[in-house]
Amino acid sequence: MSKLYWVLIGLILPVLQTSASEIDPPRPLSLKTVQIPEPPDLHQYIRDKPMAIALGKALFWDMQVGSDNIVACATCHFHAGADSRSKNQVNPGTHALSDAQRREFDLGSNMQLTASHFPLRVLTDPDDRASPAVFSSDDVISSQGIASYEFLRVLPSRPVEQLRRQTDQDGFSVNRINVRRVEPRNTPTVINAIFNYRNFYDGRAQYEFNGVNNWGDRDPNAHLYRAESATRVEPVRISIEQASLASQAVAAAVNDFELSASDRPFPMIGRKMLVARPLAQQQVHPQDSVLRKYSRWPQPGLALPDYAEMVRHAFQPEWWQSDQQIRLLPGGHSEICHRARPIAQQGCYTLMEFNFSLFFGLAIQLYEATLVADDTPYDRFMEGDSTAISEAAIRGVDIFRSQTRGRCINCHEGAELTGAAVSQVQASPVRIREGQAFDRGYNNIGVRPATSDLALGQTDPFGTPLSYTKQLYAAPVCPDGHSCPVVADGFFKVPGLRNVELTAPYFHNGGELTLRGVLDVYSRGGNFAQLTERDGSSIMLLNILHLSEQEKLDLEAWLLSLTDERVRYRRAPFDHPQIFVPNGHPGDTEKIDKQVAGTAADHMVEMPAVGEEGAYPMPGFLESDM
Incomplete structure (x- = not known):
């Protein structure tokens, strides 16, 4: 969205007051009433949309994408779009402002979590947020990705990377043996994420996709190349709107907590993957809803020679067809290679390799856009089936929308159940509540x-606040004519609520194990009696609801009515190829039983391939040794 749009918001800011009204808003509509966001100029890039979706599904589940040929995007999103693993899933709080805090585990690397570790903050009086804490940890329960490696190169004409083990600077080791690094925030589900205006908990995956990274129009150097002819390519800047999932996908691929060894440039991912057979290590079910026509069942992989073949069919040729080569330079710059020498000797890339971030991001977005869970009992209830949900769930949704009791709907807005949705942000991107201004969809x-x-209080690499409100307004004017301070520190994206039953643990730190625990937090108005910005100014606290036992039961009944059974049973579009996921390491927090060259051996768990008819439900978090 252009800066002009955000400047114009300043003209209407006084009408965006969002203090509670005594009139209860209507019940949220069925998600089927919301159009799935899609880039308006998609045809400029996509040649064959079904093939692009197939490419996206293959890339999302393919273990070859990770530098170690083990970690895939799906490694952290295999269970209801989230992660149900429970060993080596602890981060010490690497986003903390305190240097000492960032590497100090309360629970430990390679910890096998149990129910006894939850919640991460235990109060003397669970109904009083101001009561002393019996236990309080700044650890985060999240998802293990790759171990600490330095990227060296991609082996010639092979989908294999040469890596060098490096000492983990963030403490992910046991007795100097590296274990897999764990991300600093709990993994949100990718299901229904297509509706988000921005992605990641801190919103750094921008609404506009620049084809290169997650920073959208913020990055002045991001550029691709487009072929003007077979022998001439030109650098171009692009800005694809409604594409924050593409921004998110490319960020994960080069993140050294998630998929990548350190300093792996995206064109090198292209060099590796373009010669790889898609899903070469994994079986694809012969009834896969997207990939069935390419399945080699029971042999692994797709019946396509390599990813280059899929790119050629899926994308317009001006983004990949050229004899010209491009060299990547420091600082995001590049130049055209003119000498007729082998590509590798010049550090040059083909056009298809250089633009691989475009293909990767858009293809994965198009696949994830199919992961829409809009057939829950509640959706059917709002479509006219009065028997779809229980009386308790009906009472629950009415508490949810009540302006005198739950008030949940004030943040979990619309049919998407989040103010962070495209439709909500485009309607009014700034909220003002009780004299404070902040980004809609964040709290x-x-x-x-x-x-x-x-979180949202950070700045981007270019020195600009992540918060749009803070970026554009030093002091917005409140409806009463006075200046409204902008607050952003510790603000996280408000998640949607469908399938929340399946995505424990909860909150950005994974600090609560159960839905009942979540409701207890809201009932007491949070875990702390005071919240402050870095400058010492106060952040408005949640209302203390003092929910009754019956109200909590009713709210939980409604939350359970938001489960789409297609997700639970992995029916299309939620079916998937086979994948092997690492679930911690042999040993415990004190010793590692097996290692290879200074890195802990993995305990691998197989998820067999599932076709469009689905399969048995996978165990949830702490429901098995996952």
């Missing part, structure tokens, strides 16, 4: 102090 609900993780 600080007092799970942890803002100093544990600034």
Whole structure:
């Protein structure tokens, strides 16, 4: 969205007051009433949309994408779009402002989590947020990705990377043996994420996709090349709107907590993957809803020679067809290679390799856009089936929308059940509540102090606040004519609620194990009696609801009515190829039983391939040794 749009918001800001009204808003509509966002200029890039979706599904589930040929995007999103693993899933709080805090585990690397570790903040009086804490940890329960490696090169004409083990600077080791690094925030589900205006908990995956990274129009150097002829390519800047999932996908691929060895440039991912047979290590079910026509069942992989073949069919040729080569330079710059020498000797890339971030991001977005869970009992209830949900669930949704009791709907807005949705942000991107201005769809609900993780309060690499409100307004004008301070520290994206039954643990730190625990937090108005910005100014606390036992039961009944059974049973479009996921390492927090060259051996768990008819439900978090 252009800066002009955000400037114009300043003219209407006084009408965006969002203090509670005594009139209850209507029940949220069925998600089927919301159009799935899609880039308006998609045809400029996509040649064959079904093939692009197939490419996206293959890339999302393919273990070859990770530098170690083990970690895929799906490694952290295999269970209801989220992660149900429970060993080596602890991060010490690497986003904390305190240097000492960032590497200090309360629970430990390679910990096998149990129910006894939850919640991560235990109060003397669970109904009083101001009561002393019996236990309080700034650890985060999240997802293990890759171990600490330095990227060296991709082996010639082979989908294999040469890596060098490096000492883990963030403490992910046991007795100097590296274990897999764990991300600093709990993994949100990718299901229904297509509706988000921005992605990641801190919103850094921008609405506009620049084809290169997650920073959208913020990055002045991001550029691709487009072929003007077979022998001439030109650098171009692009800005694809409604594409924050593409922004998110390319960020994960080069993140050294998730998929990548350090300093792996995206064109090198292209060099590796373009010669790889898609899903070469994994079986694809012969009834896969997207990939069935390419399945080699029971042999692994797709019946396509390599990813280059899929790119050629899926994308317009001006983005990949050229004899010209491009060299990547420091600082995001590049130049055209003119000498007729082998590509590798010049550090040059083909056009298809250089633009691989475009293909990767858009293809994965198009696949994830199919992962829409809009057939829950509640959706059917709002479509006219009065028997679809229980009386308790009906009472629950009415508490949810009540302006005198739950008030949940004030943040979990619309049919998407989040103010962070495209439709909500485009309607009014800034909220003003009780004299404070902030980005719509983001909130600080007092799970942890803002100093544990600034989230939306951070700045991007170009020195600009992540918060759009803070970026454009030093002091917005409130409806009463006075200046409204902008708050952003510790503000996280408000998640949607469908399938929440299946995505424990909860909150950005994974600090609550159960839905009942979540409701207890809201009932007492958070975990802390005071929240502050870095400058010491106060952040408004949640309302203390003092929910009754019956109200909590009713709210939970409604939350359970938001489960789409296609997700639970992995029916199309939620079916998937086979994948092997690492679930911690042999040993415990004190010793590692097996290692290879200074890195802990993995305990691998297989998820067999599932076709469009689905399969048995996978165990949830702590429901098995996952």
